[in-house]
Amino acid sequence: MSNSTTAEAKVGNPIVAWFTPQISLARVAVFRVIVYIFVIIDVLTISADVIPHGWTPDLYKPLWLARFLHIPPVSVLGAQILLAAIIVFALMAAAGVLQRISGWIVAITFGLWMFYTQGYGYVAHDHMALVIAVVVLPTVGVARFRDVGATSAKAGWALRVVQISVVLTYFYSVVMKWIASGNITHWANGAVIIWALMRRGAEWSKPFLEMPGLLIAGQWATLVFEFLSLIVLFLKGRWLYGAVIFFMLFHLMTYIALGIHFLPTVICWAAFLPLEKLIPKRFAATR
Amino acid sequence: MDEKKRRLVTNRKPPSESAEESTTAAEPTTAAESATATATATKPEPMTTWSIVWRLGATAMALVILTCGQFLNTNDFFPLGSLTQYATAKDLNGTVNATCIEAQFPGEDEPRRLGFNTDTVGIERGDIESQLDRVIANPELLQPMADSFERLHPDEPKPEQMILCRTVTQLENGRSVGEPEHKILATWEVQ
Numbered sequence: 424m425s426n427s428t429t430a431e432a433k434v435g436n437p438i439v440a441w442f443t444p445q446i447s448l449a450r451v452a453v454f455r456v457i458v459y460i461f462v463i464i465d466v467l468t469i470s471a472d473v474i475p476h477g478w479t480p481d482l483y484k485p486l487w488l489a490r491f492l493h494i495p496p497v498s499v500l501g502a503q504i505l506l507a508a509i510i511v512f513a514l515m516a517a518a519g520v521l522q523r524i525s526g527w528i529v530a531i532t533f534g535l536w537m538f539y540t541q542g543y544g545y546v547a548h549d550h551m552a553l554v555i556a557v558v559v560l561p562t563v564g565v566a567r568f569r570d571v572g573a574t575s576a577k578a579g580w581a582l583r584v585v586q587i588s589v590v591l592t593y594f595y596s597v598v599m600k601w602i603a604s605g606n607i608t609h610w611a612n613g614a615v616i617i618w619a620l621m622r623r624g625a626e627w628s629k630p631f632l633e634m635p636g637l638l639i640a641g642q643w644a645t646l647v648f649e650f651l652s653l654i655v656l657f658l659k660g661r662w663l664y665g666a667v668i669f670f671m672l673f674h675l676m677t678y679i680a681l682g683i684h685f686l687p688t689v690i691c692w693a694a695f696l697p698l699e700k701l702i703p704k705r706f707a708a709t710r
Numbered sequence: 711m712d713e714k715k716r717r718l719v720t721n722r723k724p725p726s727e728s729a730e731e732s733t734t735a736a737e738p739t740t741a742a743e744s745a746t747a748t749a750t751a752t753k754p755e756p757m758t759t760w761s762i763v764w765r766l767g768a769t770a771m772a773l774v775i776l777t778c779g780q781f782l783n784t785n786d787f788f789p790l791g792s793l794t795q796y797a798t799a800k801d802l803n804g805t806v807n808a809t810c811i812e813a814q815f816p817g818e819d820e821p822r823r824l825g826f827n828t829d830t831v832g833i834e835r836g837d838i839e840s841q842l843d844r845v846i847a848n849p850e851l852l853q854p855m856a857d858s859f860e861r862l863h864p865d866e867p868k869p870e871q872m873i874l875c876r877t878v879t880q881l882e883n884g885r886s887v888g889e890p891e892h893k894i895l896a897t898w899e900v901q
Contacts, residue, residue: 480854596797
């Protein structure tokens with residue numbers, strides 16, 4: 424048997440090792456609680472438009488995967504059943520009951536819900552990391568809170584994929600600005616924030632419309648940190664915590680000024696943190 | 711025997727040992743913690759070749775689709791579509807457009823501006839703006855919005871006509887000038 428064909432040898436490859444780090448299974452158990460509880464909040468608030476979409480089937484504009492799978496427009500009853508299924512199975516998945524089955528059912532039902540919230544014209548980009556998290560979490564298998572000392576590369580891959588999705592949400596948005604504008608300086612020196620404030624700005628933020636220079640500086644700053652977001656994948660310790668706090672503050676600011684909360688991406692930043700430390704030691708050690 | 715020979719040749723530790731090493735190196739820092747971790751830890755099983763291959767393959771494929779989504783500038787591949795939100799450059803001397811929806815009610819002189827959201831007309835402004843050409847070309851698509859309004863506001867009269875409109879604000883060096891212009895994009899006699 425040659426070296427290169429064994430899994431063990433592949434783990435020795437630094438790229439493979441980076442994509443599949445050994446991390447505590449308890450970290451996944453905690454992350455899962457955050458994600459699945461948020462999924463329930465999401466379907467009841469942020470993406471609650473699926474039930475109203477049941478009344479407007481003519482405006483259905485299915486996305487590629489929905490067309491490929493021949494997913495019909497949602498009916499009101501269908502949306503209500505889907506909502507109930509998501510809530511029940513997300514609660515089970517968060518509690519770690521029938522972990523694989525409940526996780527996969529949430530992946531399917533929440534995926535369908537996403538096609539129905541995004542499939543009526545507007546596609547929101549804040550859900551990329553969350554949808555990916557819901558899809559990859561069931562691949563980890565069984566992960567319990569008491570598994571603080573047990574590590575898994577499957578868990579490492581799942582959280583790594585979520586981390587990559589989070590940073591690419593920012594990094595590719597710069598790429599897209601470049602592509603859509605032709606010249607990135609046109610975007611940075613343009614009136615995007617002015618446009619956003621005029622269309623959906625909070626009353627208190629309207630005076631900033633009188634300071635276009637400040638808003639342009641804000642656009643340049645946004646470009647810089649979105650471009651540098653990839654670095655976060657390689658940060659550790661205080662630098663990593665600092666970066667996470669920085670992005671949290673950015674989202675807090677855009678929420679206060681524009682009502683854009685980006686919460687589905689915000690909660691996925693938890694994938695960068697040593698969540699197993701939240702578990703009390705006594706509980707982690709008992710069997 | 712083969713396994714032992716291979717380890718000697720490749721100078722690698724058996725999987726359980728190397729995995730345990732990474733566990734203890736990554737997690738506990740003190741001897742006491744280390745002992746607890748070893749006591750509670752299940753030794754991580756090494757992933758099979760297939761397990762690694764499909765994971766890396768899926769990651770690579772997703773990255774390719776996401777990258778194509780950007781360069782093709784399409785949202786169609788959701789959740790791996792383009793990240794176009796606020797990506798288009800806006801001219802400091804250009805215009806700011808906002809789509810609006812109005813309804814003409816019986817007995818009222820002027821059409822009334824409605825909230826463009828799911829609570830009022832059953833759909834968000836962003837959804838309609840993302841398929842504006844389709845709605846303008848097929849104004850009968852305003853009918854479901856009238857139906858939703860009627861369903862959501864049982865105490866209000868039924869609208870006679872739905873008007874899809876746009877407000878256009880002119881910018882000059884990034885500041886708005888004059889009153890926003892009001893344009894009618896499509897009208898529909900409610901049935």
